Amino acid sequence: MSTKSVLGEVREVQLAxxxxxxxxxxxxxxxxxxxxxxxxxxxxxxxxxxxxxxxLLPFSTDWYMTWLANIHSSMFYNMYQFMKxxxxxxxVWVLIxxxxxxxxxxxxxxxxxxxxxxxxxxMVRFFDSDMLQLSTCxxxxxxxxxxxxxxxxxxxxxxxxxxxxxxxxxxSKRAAGGEISVPGMESIGLAVESxxxxxxxx
Amino acid sequence: MNVAxxxxxxxxxxxxxxxxxxxxxxxxxxxVAAMFRLGVSRxxxxxxxxxxLAQILKLAASNFLLCxxxxxxxxxxxxxxxEGKDTMLQQAHMSILMSxxxxxxxxxxxxx
Numbered sequence: 001m002s003t004k005s006v007l008g009e010v011r012e013v014q015l016a017x018x019x020x021x022x023x024x025x026x027x028x029x030x031x032x033x034x035x036x037x038x039x040x041x042x043x044x045x046x047x048x049x050x051x052x053x054x055x056l057l058p059f060s061t062d063w064y065m066t067w068l069a070n071i072h073s074s075m076f077y078n079m080y081q082f083m084k085x086x087x088x089x090x091x092v093w094v095l096i097x098x099x100x101x102x103x104x105x106x107x108x109x110x111x112x113x114x115x116x117x118x119x120x121x122x123m124v125r126f127f128d129s130d131m132l133q134l135s136t137c138x139x140x141x142x143x144x145x146x147x148x149x150x151x152x153x154x155x156x157x158x159x160x161x162x163x164x165x166x167x168x169x170x171x172s173k174r175a176a177g178g179e180i181s182v183p184g185m186e187s188i189g190l191a192v193e194s195x196x197x198x199x200x201x202x
Numbered sequence: 203m204n205v206a207x208x209x210x211x212x213x214x215x216x217x218x219x220x221x222x223x224x225x226x227x228x229x230x231x232x233x234v235a236a237m238f239r240l241g242v243s244r245x246x247x248x249x250x251x252x253x254x255l256a257q258i259l260k261l262a263a264s265n266f267l268l269c270x271x272x273x274x275x276x277x278x279x280x281x282x283x284x285e286g287k288d289t290m291l292q293q294a295h296m297s298i299l300m301s302x303x304x305x306x307x308x309x310x311x312x313x314x
Binding site: 111 | 234235237238244275277278281282289290291293294295297298299301302
């Protein structure tokens, strides 16, 4: 670490900039970029204009199982896996690249990204530590994010067999014309989620 | 009859050319992303990138479509198209299925 080359340091800074732009949290930056915490915080403030958020990273695999989150997570992880197999870049760059591809895809569909960068990184870690797996849908043969050690046979994905209230909240929002915001299932889910996240603040 | 056939060949040629040019542009911009979008192997991607315009023109002027259905099974095709899905979900489903496809120009054994 002490014999760092100037070019190497430039590369680290560039990496940190990319990650901060995508919305990486400080904890992730610290583990992936070989810069001091102080420099990372300064960089973060300079780019985002605010101090990095405190609090724990998401730690539950359950989030990835909820309906829309599972669709987005599966979309991202499939891309990540493709990139990992076929690109000769370092792992963290593969992560950046596949996350950008995910954002492009979402943009092309004119919808909102549901999976933020932190969640994406955490998911990759969950896969690496064997807490999540890809299960193959019996109907469409697509691969979807699932809890590890779930029985694989007879699995049907959330797109082939959506839960009965899936998309209902979105539907009612659309019916309201977007002018009156109807507190649907999703926003309730989000509130619970952020309450959970907040719980880890101390 | 002959006129109609000629027109069809012309249309196929046009699509081939547009397809080849787009494919080459994608590969030149970002090889891995292009491999993902096109569903082709690295070897094929490299070849696309290195083709000259003359070579592309020659290949495009064919009676056969160079691009083929990538949802090549009835099951996956109907899973994506079948229901009255909204566009976003359909696109998401497509993206998931496409990513898992084996790449053209690569032996099946390579993708376990």
